[in-house]
Amino acid sequence: MKSVEFFKSKLFLIQIGIAFLVAIVLIWITLISLGWYTHHGEKLEVPDLYGMSLEDAGDKLKSEQLVFSIYDSIFNPDFAPGTVLDQRPLAGAIVKRKRNLFLTINASNPEQVRFPNVVDNSFRQAYELLMTNGFKIGKLEYANNQFFNLVLYPKYNGDTIQAGSMIDKGASIDLVLGKGDNDGMIAPNLIGKTHSQAKEKIILSTMNVGRIEFDASIRNHFDSIQAKVWKQSPSFTNNQKMPPGSKIDIWLTKDSLKLQLADSLLQQRLSNLLY
Structure with missing residues (x-):
């Protein structure tokens, strides 16, 4: 009976209330701490480091409250040793403060x-x-x-x-x-492919990359990486057979409307060929 009376008492209800408030405060402190620790809600745009010296890139990242580590080194004779040749995440990506960027720099000598x-x-x-x-x-x-x-x-x-x-x-x-007795190849479909994807597909189709044109939407190196093919010559849909080793010209853009139109025209031409 005494136990039942205690659970009904004002003292017990007060203790329950205090415990409930303490739990709420602890949960609130935990959430605030996690938000601070993980930089919740913070958004920073990754700067373009391509072509910068490692020292300049480090200063730039420090000013943006970002950090870096060297992931790899390759040799390119067109750049000075220590120049940033690649970065991950790419320029323009949205990250949180203190995010680690992985840089590829130019080596002093080729391996x-x-x-x-x-x-x-x-x-x-x-x-x-x-x-x-x-x-x-x-x-x-x-x-x-x-x-x-x-x-x-x-x-x-x-x-x-x-x-x-x-x-x-x-x-x-x-x-x-x-050469064998091959009577010719048809150009592969490159619409919507990035520069590297298009180049690989052209080569694997036993052809060569010809002229490469970037439109006005391409402003820097990382735009050129993300750009996609909106036009090619010869076209995939003209059924023109070309000797192996022939060149294919490509035009690239980041303009989404231009890419949508190119894909729409491609689908229309494919439908006409089928029907």
């Missing part, structure tokens, strides 16, 4: 790697092998041979290169391939 043996491999095998070893695909050339897309020999800076040679990582390698 050299041993060139793999790609002769007598199929083009697709050679492509994967070269990309895995850190090389880029340059120009595709075709010569008389009974086997289509068989690698006859690779070239670097215009000269034939032998397997085992030490050359700069990231170098562009031209490939001379067998």
Whole structure:
């Protein structure tokens, strides 16, 4: 009976009320602390660091209350050592204060790697092998041979290169391939692809990248990375067969209306071809 009377007493109700208020205060303090710790609600736009020296980039990030770490280094002879060549997140991304940016900077000297043996491999095998070893695909050339897309020999800076040679990582390698009896290729559909995606698709279609044009919506390096193809020549829909190794010109933009119109026209032309 005494226990029942205690639970009904004013003292017990007061204690319950105090405990409830303490719990609310603790929850409020916790939420405030989490918001402060995670910088909840803060929004900062990542600056464009491309082409800056590492020192200038560090000062810029410090002024924006951001931090960085060096993720990788590559060699580009067009820039001074220590120049920022890439960043993640990209410029324009929205992040919170104290966010860590990963920078790729220009190395003082190119890293050299041993060139793999790609002769007598199929083009697709050679492509994967070269990309895995850190090389880029340059120009595709075709010569008389009974086997289509068989690698006859690779070239670097215009000269034939032998397997085992030490050359700069990231170098562009031209490939001379067998012509076979191929009667021509149709241009791939590049509408809506980024520059890097379009280039890869063109190369894997056994063609070469021709002229590249950016419109007025492209203002800096990172705009060019995010830009997408809105026009190509030859077109995907004209069913024109071209010899392997032919060039495809592309035009890129960040204008969403231009991209929507290009996609709409593409769908219309595809419908006309089907029906």
